Amino acid sequence: MNIYKLQYTDKATGDADLLAKGTYEVVTEEGVTQEVYTNGTQAIVYIGQIVEIPATYDKDGHELTPPVYYSGVFYDLMTTEEFDFGTNEIFPVDCVHSFLGYAKNAEGTDIDPDELIIE
Amino acid sequence: MANPSLQIGNSNWAIKESNLLGYSTAGTRFLPQPITMTRASAGTRVNSQGLIETVELLGSELVDCSSFDCADPAAAWIEGSGWSFSGGKAKYDGTGGTSGLVQSNVIEVGKQYKIIVEVLSNQGSGNNTIYLGGSVVSQSHLAVGTHTFYGVTSNTNVSIYIYGRSGEVFELGSFSVKEVTKNNLARVDYDGTASSLLVEPQRTNLITYSEAIGSNGFNPINSTIVADQTTSPDGTSNADLLKENTANDTHFMFKDFNLSNGQAYSISVFAKSNGVNRNLRLDGGGVGWSSNFGINYDLTNGTVGSGGVIESFGNGWFRCSVTATTNATTSRLLVYSILNSTTSYQGDGSSGVFLYGLQFEAGSYSTSYIPTSGSTVTRVAESYVLPTTISLDSDFCLFWDGEVLEGDIMLYGSGNNNSWYMNYSTGSGRIILDESSGRKVQAFLGSGSPVGVKTKILIRRSSGVHSVFANGTKLTNTVSVNSTTTLSLVSMFWSFNSSFNKGLEVNQSQVFKTSLSDSEAIALTSL
Numbered sequence: 001m002n003i004y005k006l007q008y009t010d011k012a013t014g015d016a017d018l019l020a021k022g023t024y025e026v027v028t029e030e031g032v033t034q035e036v037y038t039n040g041t042q043a044i045v046y047i048g049q050i051v052e053i054p055a056t057y058d059k060d061g062h063e064l065t066p067p068v069y070y071s072g073v074f075y076d077l078m079t080t081e082e083f084d085f086g087t088n089e090i091f092p093v094d095c096v097h098s099f100l101g102y103a104k105n106a107e108g109t110d111i112d113p114d115e116l117i118i119e
Numbered sequence: 120m121a122n123p124s125l126q127i128g129n130s131n132w133a134i135k136e137s138n139l140l141g142y143s144t145a146g147t148r149f150l151p152q153p154i155t156m157t158r159a160s161a162g163t164r165v166n167s168q169g170l171i172e173t174v175e176l177l178g179s180e181l182v183d184c185s186s187f188d189c190a191d192p193a194a195a196w197i198e199g200s201g202w203s204f205s206g207g208k209a210k211y212d213g214t215g216g217t218s219g220l221v222q223s224n225v226i227e228v229g230k231q232y233k234i235i236v237e238v239l240s241n242q243g244s245g246n247n248t249i250y251l252g253g254s255v256v257s258q259s260h261l262a263v264g265t266h267t268f269y270g271v272t273s274n275t276n277v278s279i280y281i282y283g284r285s286g287e288v289f290e291l292g293s294f295s296v297k298e299v300t301k302n303n304l305a306r307v308d309y310d311g312t313a314s315s316l317l318v319e320p321q322r323t324n325l326i327t328y329s330e331a332i333g334s335n336g337f338n339p340i341n342s343t344i345v346a347d348q349t350t351s352p353d354g355t356s357n358a359d360l361l362k363e364n365t366a367n368d369t370h371f372m373f374k375d376f377n378l379s380n381g382q383a384y385s386i387s388v389f390a391k392s393n394g395v396n397r398n399l400r401l402d403g404g405g406v407g408w409s410s411n412f413g414i415n416y417d418l419t420n421g422t423v424g425s426g427g428v429i430e431s432f433g434n435g436w437f438r439c440s441v442t443a444t445t446n447a448t449t450s451r452l453l454v455y456s457i458l459n460s461t462t463s464y465q466g467d468g469s470s471g472v473f474l475y476g477l478q479f480e481a482g483s484y485s486t487s488y489i490p491t492s493g494s495t496v497t498r499v500a501e502s503y504v505l506p507t508t509i510s511l512d513s514d515f516c517l518f519w520d521g522e523v524l525e526g527d528i529m530l531y532g533s534g535n536n537n538s539w540y541m542n543y544s545t546g547s548g549r550i551i552l553d554e555s556s557g558r559k560v561q562a563f564l565g566s567g568s569p570v571g572v573k574t575k576i577l578i579r580r581s582s583g584v585h586s587v588f589a590n591g592t593k594l595t596n597t598v599s600v601n602s603t604t605t606l607s608l609v610s611m612f613w614s615f616n617s618s619f620n621k622g623l624e625v626n627q628s629q630v631f632k633t634s635l636s637d638s639e640a641i642a643l644t645s646l
Contacts, residue, residue: 001159042159043321043499049377057338061373061404061451078159078499097323100489100498101161101173101301 001042003099004077007090011046011073014088018044018075021083040080047074047097152630154611155506160499161301163488164308164317169433170354171476171488174306177233178298181225182279186293197221201283208239209291211283217245223278225296226252233299234268236261236281237292245284251296252276269299306501308487308624311433315521315624317487318612321500324489325376325479331492332359332474337372342456342471344372351475352389352432358475360393361456363466370466371455373404376479378445381409386452387440387485388477389432392418394470400455400462401427401441407450412443415460418472428485438476440485452479484524484570486622502610509608509630511580516631517541517552518577518643519612524570524622531630533609541578545570550587550594552578554604560585561598573626575644581634591645593637 008014018024023041027034037044053068076097077083098104166172183195188207198204201215209220226232232251238261241247249257252272279296283289308317328334330351333344341364351358363370378384390399399416414427416439423429423439430438456471458464476488489498519530523545532540539554548564560578568574577588583601587594611628635643 043497045321045323045497047495048379051377054336055375057375059338059340061338061340063375067377076497095494096327097495097497099160100496104492104494 002077002079002082003102004075004079004083004085005090005092005095006075006077006085006088007072008075008088009072011048014046014073014075017085017088018077021085023077023079023083042078042080043076043099044078045076045097047076050074050096152509153506155504156305156501157303157504158499158501159302160497162304162306162317162319162498162501163490164306165310165432167309167314168354169309169311169352171352171432173301173490174304175233176300176304181232181296181298182222182294185295187291195222197223207292209294211287211289213242213283213286213288215283216285217282219280219282220291220294221278221280225279226272226277228252228272228275228277231269231271231299231301233295233297234270234279235293235295236266236268237294238263238266239290239292241287241289243284243287245287246282247284247289248280248282250276250278250280252278306487313626315626318501318503318623318625319486319498320482320525320622321497322480322482322486322489323495323497324491325378325481325495326477327491327494329477329489329491330357330359330475332361332477335374335477337374337454339372340370341366341368341466342370342372349391349393349473350434351473352434352436352438353475358389358391358473360471360473361454362393362469362471363456365466365468367463367465369455369463370457370471371400371402371453371462373451373453375406375449375451377448378407378450379481380445380448382481383442383444383483384450384479385440385442385482385485386479387438387488388454389436389438389475389488390416390418391435391437391473393473394467396459397470397472398457398459399439399472400453400457401439402453402455403443404451404453407445407447409444409446412441414439414441415457417460436473436475438485442483442485483526484622486524503612504610505608509632511606511608511630511632513583513603514581514632514634515606516577516579516629516633516635516640518575518627518629518631519543519625520573520575520627520644521623521625522571522573524624526570528612528623529610530576530612531608531610533607539606543574543576545572550576550578550589551598552580552585554602554606556602556604557600558598559600559602560587560596562587562589562594562596564589564594570622573646575646577635577640577644579634579640586637586640588640588644591641593641 022039024035025038027036049069051067052070055067056064095105163173184192187204187209192204199218201212201218244260246258247261251270253276254272256268256270306317307314343362345360345362348360349358350356398418402413403411405411415424416429421431428440517531526546527544530541542551546567548567551561552559579586583603
């Protein structure tokens, strides 16, 4: 199993790249359009923006300082296939998202579920 | 006998639910079929003891003399200075400095293992580090009791180690290591009276510490979040307490979440009252929700206000959940300890509500618990397909028995794309069979029903004519088009959804390559 950590400038760009690479397709059934995983995709997780510095609040819940985000938006892709995402693929050392049963920082190619630590 | 059938008595079928009565492999009418189940991640369930657990498959014991009660434990173990064996115990007397108990050639590189350590006594506070090969799986002082760890070694060291510390007497009752598999395992879920196959969509728990709730950055107001205060629904002492102070005020914790605008989210938490008439309230705080929620959960009587869901898990625990839709990219969650239904009250400095398993997921209902520890976590969708396609020729019956947890579900069909499918929509009660050439049959089970209601459905095709049965009744067709097209059955259930499956609890799934009579279909679908 492969897990890719991906970063794009925005969601439209990310969705378009994942669609172009064949990780999912758009299917219309009974007038309802949905995204369906294809070609070995097990999961696409849109993480969105990631907070770098959390907001702060006073005791009444009023925001004192807003959160600071890393640039762009982020995805995790789990697939049986291998892809070249170029500079969109990143290798974080302290991941904010993981898959149940996999190590928190599982990333890159050739991840075998049995080789990973349950935390 | 080309197509055998089993009959007992005067034209009565022999039906034994839960266990197969018998079958013949001769002929083509009734054959057991293997089903390939996949889920590329772990998953949890409620086991037959009512405890929440991660579904796992364990191998045999890999440690020789794991309970130290064999004839010669010293032959199986390599004991460092200060270690000895007697009476089914391994004892470190504290005289050997940091000293290990070791067993060689236990594990294989790259495999995943479950380690269970029973500690009978332990002095001091030094770390009793456990190594699985070259990897540390625990680096803490082990209190008396049973401890479970998971780990893997990625180097060439295939031994196991546990260490006693200088001057600290340390006694072990057992040290177990078993290979463990967690992915691609079906989940049989228990609700206290019955069991069913749990099939769920992809979901992500956005809470980064579902059990160490105080680590999530919640802001406690007139309260504190105290870790590990009582036994949780997983049977271990890891439930936290939202503890009120002595202020005559509100007592709660809150946090703002970065979410998608216009998306439904479901929030759930296991809660238990601690103190007289202490209950739980989940509140949106009027920040970021299209329709604000404020739900009181009675943790004594198991009741809930409008819009909330409460489910008993025994021992005073309830899973409390609410679903709401965002209208901004920042939305707030407040978790209150309340007195009866009053949010502002004189606290006593010790009461409050126990909390465990906080979950925040995009979706219209809460799914099974997804534990997290330091990141958001996704449980991948389950898939059930037939490795060998079944050809449905002229006559057949498709029978399904279970609960649909979301509104529009595909029960049988040819795969992910539109070729043919059997569909059930709980919202309207509509049951259909569509082929690529169009709808062949449509009928309605009432005007719809809430999700999560047990339903039995059967579609029959006999000499090209379709009939629909549900909950012991033959329904009136509102669409009926004859067809004898051969259908290829590939998938048992999936959905129009980016993550394929919606939520299901399945009790039975049967395909008959023959048509049943009306009375047989009614009997089979009766609740």
